[in-house]
Amino acid sequence: MQPSLLRTCRRVAPYARTIDRNVKHDRPYTLPSFAPKPILDTKHIRQSPGLYEQNAIDRNYAHVSKNGWRILELHEQLVKRQRDALELRQKSNAVEKGIRRATKGETSSRDELVAEAKSMKTELAEIERLEKDAQVEMDQLALELPNLSSLSTPVGEQPKAVGHINGTEPPVVSKSAAKSHVDIGKDLDLLDFEASATTSGWGWYFLKNEAALLEQALIQFALSVAIKRGWKVMTPPSLVYSHIANACGFMPRDQNGETQIYNIAQDSDKPGLVLAGTAEIPFAGSQANKTLHASDLPLKFIGPSRCYRAEAGARGVDTKGLYRVHEFTKVEMFAWTLPPPAAEGSNRFGTEDDSDSQTDQVFEEMLAIQTDILTALGLHARILEMPTTDLGASATRKIDIEAFFPSRIAIDDGYGEVTSASICTDYQTRRLGTRVKTPPSTKPGWPHTVNGTALAVPRILAAVLENGWREAEGVVVVPECLRKWMPEDMMVIGPKGKT
Amino acid sequence: MQPLLLRTYRRVAPYARSIDRNAKHDRPYTLPSFAPKPVLDTKHIRQNPGLYEQNAIDRNYAHVSKNGWRILELHEQLVKRQRDALELRQKNNAVEKSIRRAANGGTSSRDDLVAEAKSMKAELAEIERLERDAQVEMDRLALELPNLSSLSTPVGAQPKVIGHINGDEPPVVFKHAAKSHVDIGRELDVLDFEASATISGWGWYFLKNEAALLEQALIQFALSIALQRGWEVMTPPSLVYSHIANACGFMPRDQNGETQIYNIAQDSEKPSLVLAGTAEIPFAGSQANKTLHASDLPLKVIGPSRCYRAEAGARGVDTKGLYRVHEFTKVEMFAWTLPPTAAEGSNRFGTEDETDSQTDQVFEEMLAIQTDILTALGLHARILEMPTTDLGASAIRKIDIEAFFPSRLAIDNGYGEVTSASICTDFQTRRLGTKVKTPPSTKPGWPHTVNGTALAVPRILAAVLENGWREAEGVVVVPECLRKWMPEGMMIIGPKGKT
Numbered sequence: 001m002q003p004s005l006l007r008t009c010r011r012v013a014p015y016a017r018t019i020d021r022n023v024k025h026d027r028p029y030t031l032p033s034f035a036p037k038p039i040l041d042t043k044h045i046r047q048s049p050g051l052y053e054q055n056a057i058d059r060n061y062a063h064v065s066k067n068g069w070r071i072l073e074l075h076e077q078l079v080k081r082q083r084d085a086l087e088l089r090q091k092s093n094a095v096e097k098g099i100r101r102a103t104k105g106e107t108s109s110r111d112e113l114v115a116e117a118k119s120m121k122t123e124l125a126e127i128e129r130l131e132k133d134a135q136v137e138m139d140q141l142a143l144e145l146p147n148l149s150s151l152s153t154p155v156g157e158q159p160k161a162v163g164h165i166n167g168t169e170p171p172v173v174s175k176s177a178a179k180s181h182v183d184i185g186k187d188l189d190l191l192d193f194e195a196s197a198t199t200s201g202w203g204w205y206f207l208k209n210e211a212a213l214l215e216q217a218l219i220q221f222a223l224s225v226a227i228k229r230g231w232k233v234m235t236p237p238s239l240v241y242s243h244i245a246n247a248c249g250f251m252p253r254d255q256n257g258e259t260q261i262y263n264i265a266q267d268s269d270k271p272g273l274v275l276a277g278t279a280e281i282p283f284a285g286s287q288a289n290k291t292l293h294a295s296d297l298p299l300k301f302i303g304p305s306r307c308y309r310a311e312a313g314a315r316g317v318d319t320k321g322l323y324r325v326h327e328f329t330k331v332e333m334f335a336w337t338l339p340p341p342a343a344e345g346s347n348r349f350g351t352e353d354d355s356d357s358q359t360d361q362v363f364e365e366m367l368a369i370q371t372d373i374l375t376a377l378g379l380h381a382r383i384l385e386m387p388t389t390d391l392g393a394s395a396t397r398k399i400d401i402e403a404f405f406p407s408r409i410a411i412d413d414g415y416g417e418v419t420s421a422s423i424c425t426d427y428q429t430r431r432l433g434t435r436v437k438t439p440p441s442t443k444p445g446w447p448h449t450v451n452g453t454a455l456a457v458p459r460i461l462a463a464v465l466e467n468g469w470r471e472a473e474g475v476v477v478v479p480e481c482l483r484k485w486m487p488e489d490m491m492v493i494g495p496k497g498k499t
Numbered sequence: 500m501q502p503l504l505l506r507t508y509r510r511v512a513p514y515a516r517s518i519d520r521n522a523k524h525d526r527p528y529t530l531p532s533f534a535p536k537p538v539l540d541t542k543h544i545r546q547n548p549g550l551y552e553q554n555a556i557d558r559n560y561a562h563v564s565k566n567g568w569r570i571l572e573l574h575e576q577l578v579k580r581q582r583d584a585l586e587l588r589q590k591n592n593a594v595e596k597s598i599r600r601a602a603n604g605g606t607s608s609r610d611d612l613v614a615e616a617k618s619m620k621a622e623l624a625e626i627e628r629l630e631r632d633a634q635v636e637m638d639r640l641a642l643e644l645p646n647l648s649s650l651s652t653p654v655g656a657q658p659k660v661i662g663h664i665n666g667d668e669p670p671v672v673f674k675h676a677a678k679s680h681v682d683i684g685r686e687l688d689v690l691d692f693e694a695s696a697t698i699s700g701w702g703w704y705f706l707k708n709e710a711a712l713l714e715q716a717l718i719q720f721a722l723s724i725a726l727q728r729g730w731e732v733m734t735p736p737s738l739v740y741s742h743i744a745n746a747c748g749f750m751p752r753d754q755n756g757e758t759q760i761y762n763i764a765q766d767s768e769k770p771s772l773v774l775a776g777t778a779e780i781p782f783a784g785s786q787a788n789k790t791l792h793a794s795d796l797p798l799k800v801i802g803p804s805r806c807y808r809a810e811a812g813a814r815g816v817d818t819k820g821l822y823r824v825h826e827f828t829k830v831e832m833f834a835w836t837l838p839p840t841a842a843e844g845s846n847r848f849g850t851e852d853e854t855d856s857q858t859d860q861v862f863e864e865m866l867a868i869q870t871d872i873l874t875a876l877g878l879h880a881r882i883l884e885m886p887t888t889d890l891g892a893s894a895i896r897k898i899d900i901e902a903f904f905p906s907r908l909a910i911d912n913g914y915g916e917v918t919s920a921s922i923c924t925d926f927q928t929r930r931l932g933t934k935v936k937t938p939p940s941t942k943p944g945w946p947h948t949v950n951g952t953a954l955a956v957p958r959i960l961a962a963v964l965e966n967g968w969r970e971a972e973g974v975v976v977v978p979e980c981l982r983k984w985m986p987e988g989m990m991i992i993g994p995k996g997k998t
Contacts, residue, residue, distance in 0.1 A: 192733075192785070195784075195785035195786070196735075196781075196785075198743075198784060198785065198787050198788065199735070199736060199739045199740065199743050199780075199781045199784035199785060199787070200736045200738055200739050200740060200743075200772070200781070201740070201770070201772075204736040204738065205736070206733055206734065206735055206736070206781075206785060207733070207734040208731065208732070208733050208734075209731060209732055209733075211734075212734040212802060213722070213732055215734060216715070216718060216719055216722070216803075219715060220715055220719075220984070223712070223715070224986065227986055232707065232708060233707070233708055233711040233712055234691075234705055234706070234707050234708075234711055235705065235706040235707075235710075235711040235714060236695075236705055237695055237698065237699045237703040237704070237705070237826055238805060238826060239699055239703065239761075239807065239825065239826055240698045240699050241698060241699060241700070244697075244698045262738075262763050262764075263763070263764040264761050264762070264763065264764065264774075265761075265762040265763065265764040265765075266764075273699070273700075275763075275774075281698075282695075282698050285694075285697060285698035286691070286694035286695075286697070286698060287694070288697050288698065303711060304715075306737060306805040308738065326738065327736055327737060327738055485719070485984075487723065487726055
């Protein structure tokens with residue numbers, strides 16, 4: 001029988017006994033003993049199986065849409081078994097009494113009673129085993145379900161524009177001036193994709209000269225915006241246990257069966273390590289198995305880290321240059337917030353009704369920081385309320401901001417995602433064992449988590465190069481807000497003179 | 500027959516047919532077809548087998564010390580076989596002539612001749628196969644040999660102190676072991692090792708608050724020192740092909756059989772990727788299969804990257820806190836230089852005799868930059884000429900600088916390595932196919948490579964915290980040179996007030 005937290009993940013098995021090189025083996029994924037134990041609200045699920053079914057379908061998780069009904073079924077079986085077990089225990093006690101009374105009397109009837117007691121014990125053990133199995137399966141089914149969706153989230157595939165930054169229309173750019181950052185990078189000796197193809201393959205890059213310096217300036221600038229608002233800076237590891245990544249909602253394979261995560265090749269007896277695709281993972285994990293106090297919240301961190309994404313299946317036209325890469329620096333915001341006061345298992349949509357919930361406030365603050373950064377960088381952008389199919393596993397609500405890339409006018413009117421902000425309610429904290437004490441209540445609750453991109457360097461760099469490009473002079477204008485972090489307050493990036 | 504560039508590495512085989520889980524299988528390592536082809540100076544080796552033997556022993560590579568002699572043997576066999584082949588070809592030609600002349604004559608003698616020609620062809624094919632095998636074997640043996648050692652390098656295991664920074668003695672105030680950066684980090688809430696243990700295990704860490712900000716400041720400070728001297732900034736990938744890492748001298752297992760490199764778990768048909776332990780690897784690889792021009796040299800780049808080291812076998816007392824970690828940011832210097840002018844294959848020690856060789860100049864410049872950085876940070880340090888056993892595979896000469904850590908007085912008088920600088924002559928360029936055109940010569944030569952640490956954040960951070968700690972006030976003084984890159988020119992790191 002498989003351990004309590006056994007889950008099947010599609011994953012290449014490094015040490016399977018018989019290998020067919022062309023087949024990927026599913027391998028049950030066993031959590032290490034020290035991993036946090038997820039505690040899900042299966043009660044709410046079996047009380048509202050239709051809600052979870054519709055939600056799964058809306059979010060493109062149709063393959064798990066029946067899980068809620070199955071959990072309900074299993075629960076009803078479980079309740080019945082528990083009643084059977086109770087009856088059986090009572091009968092067993094009566095038989096035991098009969099055995100004690102019959103010690104002096106006829107051995108044959110005593111033997112019968114002993115045999116009866118023995119068979120009852122066996123039956124009880126079997127019932128208890130079935131109870132455990134049912135519990136394990138219910139937990140597993142519950143873990144497969146994505147989070148519920150907020151009332152602000154459009155159902156389906158269409159995002160909704162909810163605002164703009166730096167003007168409501170993209171700036172008018174002539175065709176000749178709409179140079180791609182790849183060409184600008186070549187002209188000004190800022191980007192090298194050939195050298196990286198030699199050292200690492202597609203999806204990597206060298207930043208050179210002012211582009212490398214801009215990366216440092218962008219990091220410092222993004223941090224400064226959040227520090228002014230009292231956020232704490234924290235720089236996390238990029239290598240994390242795979243069970244931590246999973247608990248945050250990052251599966252070895254996404255909804256399309258694609259691998260998004262790089263695994264480290266390791267001996268099978270060691271806990272698996274992966275390269276984190278976002279600092280969200282180590283940040284969330286930093287409070288695993290911890291109990292916070294309500295007075296600690298909101299706990300707000302921002303920090304830079306090197307992020308790695310396999311982006312399998314993403315190769316194509318939409319992946320030229322810096323737009324989609326395997327490795328990049330990102331400054332990420334992460335926060336733990338007080339869940340809105342509500343009785344356990346009650347209305348999950350309370351967050352949206354109480355516009356002053358701490359979760360909403362911090363979410364709004366993240367959006368404000370993102371807006372401040374993009375505004376200061378002078379980039380035109382649009383703000384989108386993302387639809388249910390875009391939320392992934394952990395978010396109830398997600399807002400993306402797409403900046404304008406002059407070279408990409410033919411694709412999506414030039415707009416490309418540069419930031420994201422998500423409310424995950426208690427999806428991650430329940431899986432990571434992060435609790436919060438909220439006096440006067442004696443029972444700890446589950447804090448909410450909120451995460452958002454402050455700045456992902458490659459796309460912002462590409463946008464700054466393309467939007468800052470001045471065709472006539474052949475230079476890029478450095479956004480004012482970055483100049484203090486560039487050598488000698490650099491204002492313009494020009495061509496490198498050949499000496 | 501195995502392909503030309505087959506090399507045997509000790510390495511775990513992910514898809515071997517029969518697996519013993521407790522045994523690590525040696526698996527021949529095949530280079531992908533697009534990998535650079537090493538071109539070594541086997542002539543020099545077979546002309547000086549005693550030199551290479553002694554050098555291998557001096558450098559702790561005793562297991563390959565006989566390679567030079569073996570190469571000489573194989574070469575002599577090769578020469579003999581080539582002579583045999585020549586004779587055989589001449590005989591064959593004679594027989595072919597006779598066959599043509601015998602076309603009109605008796606069939607029996609013609610048949611004899613045809614049979615003779617056939618058997619000669621078979622013999623020739625066999626000789627050619629043996630020639631190729633011998634060539635492959637000689638290349639393989641040559642690739643296993645470490646670089647030769649410079650005349651400045653002490654033979655054996657003892658480094659030689661050749662200088663100091665910020666005084667000849669450690670600061671008097673630290674006569675007794677002082678507070679470790681781990682404790683300082685806890686008091687001032689700037690380091691967290693528990694959260695990182697939860698999400699990643701031993702050897703990781705979170706930098707918090709001012710420590711995270713100091714990391715950014717240190718990076719920008721180190722870059723600024725080199726920028727002032729005209730170095731180009733370049734930010735490289737951290738994920739690279741394993742054949743690139745190997746070509747730089749980084750073997751899957753080091754001299755002690757320990758794994759230093761993290762491998763990415765991948766399908767066996769894809770070229771394998773590894774996490775680079777230093778930017779030296781992607782920098783060197785960036786010029787693979789390229790031909791530079793003498794006027795390009797010296798080509799000097801400096802850049803920050805996230806580095807990953809498995810540090811297997813390194814766990815222990817000497818690994819508390821930030822002193823030995825699996826993941827860190829490092830600013831690295833790398834340069835390609837003009838080899839000293841000499842006829843091909845001649846005196847390799849020319850570099851040391853001519854003090855104005857470009858290689859030496861750049862090496863000295865790297866040391867100057869390292870000295871500038873440590874001097875400005877106010878850290879006392881000693882400069883060491885490293886001995887032959889410390890050079891690894893690729894370096895002919897290495898100079899380490901060890902800074903003083905007040906908390907480590909009991910270990911090595913408190914000194915711990917913070918930087919390294921190495922001359923690799925043409926070890927890496929010959930393996931990466933990086934050539935240089937040196938007119939008026941028509942035949943391209945092999946540039947030299949030189950590399951050095953500008954700044955490795957964890958140990959420098961630890962040294963700054965320990966040396967900047969003021970016990971009476973309970974604060975750390977921020978080195979002056981870093982203040983312009985800290986928010987509001989921060990001068991002091993104090994305890995965090997509890998609000």
